[in-house]
Structure formats: C-alpha cells, structure tokens
Amino acid sequence: MTRTGIGYDLHRLVSGRNFILGGVRIPFEMGPAGHSDGDVLSHAICDALLGAAGMGDIGSHFPDSDPKWKDASSLLFLSEVLRQMTLSSLRITHVDAIVVAERPKLGPYFPSIRECLARTLALSADQINLKAKTHEGLGAIGRGEAIASYAIVTLEG
Numbered sequence: 001m002t003r004t005g006i007g008y009d010l011h012r013l014v015s016g017r018n019f020i021l022g023g024v025r026i027p028f029e030m031g032p033a034g035h036s037d038g039d040v041l042s043h044a045i046c047d048a049l050l051g052a053a054g055m056g057d058i059g060s061h062f063p064d065s066d067p068k069w070k071d072a073s074s075l076l077f078l079s080e081v082l083r084q085m086t087l088s089s090l091r092i093t094h095v096d097a098i099v100v101a102e103r104p105k106l107g108p109y110f111p112s113i114r115e116c117l118a119r120t121l122a123l124s125a126d127q128i129n130l131k132a133k134t135h136e137g138l139g140a141i142g143r144g145e146a147i148a149s150y151a152i153v154t155l156e157g
C-alpha cells in the first residue's frame, strides 16, 4: 500500500542561534529559536513521516517539555521515527519539501542537505527533492523574522 503524509513547521529566527537546516549548519547571522536545534526542514519531514505512518505528530513523540531534546539535533528525531517505521515494515520511497525563507540563499546548500537527510533516512539523495522559496517580502517570513518548511513523503508498506 502507498501512504502519503504532509508536514509543516515554522520557527522564529533570532540572533545567537546556529542556522541548522536538514542537519547542515549554514553560515548566517541568525538561527531558528527552538527547544531542539530548530531545524524546520527536519521537523516538517518528521511530521510528514509520522502522518504517513499514522503515528501522530512530532510534539507527542518529542515534547519540547522534555529536557532530553534541549538543543538536540533534529536528525535524532528522523532516525527515531525511521526506526519505529521500520519496525512496522514501512519503507520511505520519496520526500519532497519546500523551505520558505527570505534569507539566506539556500539553494547552494541543498546538495549537502540532501546527502545528510539521505544518510539519516537510509535513502539515496535522488529520493529527496528540495525547493527554496522566498515570501516576496511579505509577512513575518518576508521580514526575515521566521523560516518555514512544508514536506510531503510517500511510504510503501
């Protein structure tokens, strides 16, 4: 059976935080606020995986009230979800995601982000597609105050 899941996340951008996206650190003067590393792309993919697997959402699996996840790499969330999915004989076939940010320019980092996510999810990089969008200067994202991500995943199992 083919299953699909959708995920979305948004974090405020603040100074004094590393800018981590898809597990890759990108040089920038601000970074996503959050209990974990605030990696919106990993969080959106995580929620999409959980949705497709019928396993709830990221907040119930990795609550931000749990000190265990303080400043944690969000790749850990992906690894853990993958582990649970594998126990249920679910296999990821494809990930497609959009990252919405006014700055920095993300496209140049996509090859390394795809490699990093592929390693974490036991996929090949060509099973992960990434797209970057700006918010055309509009709203909080357009003012550079936030970053968001949308993801859709397809599973078989």
Ligand code: MG
Residues within 6 Å of the ligand: 009, 010, 011, 034, 038, 039, 040, 043
């Ligand atoms: Mg998040």
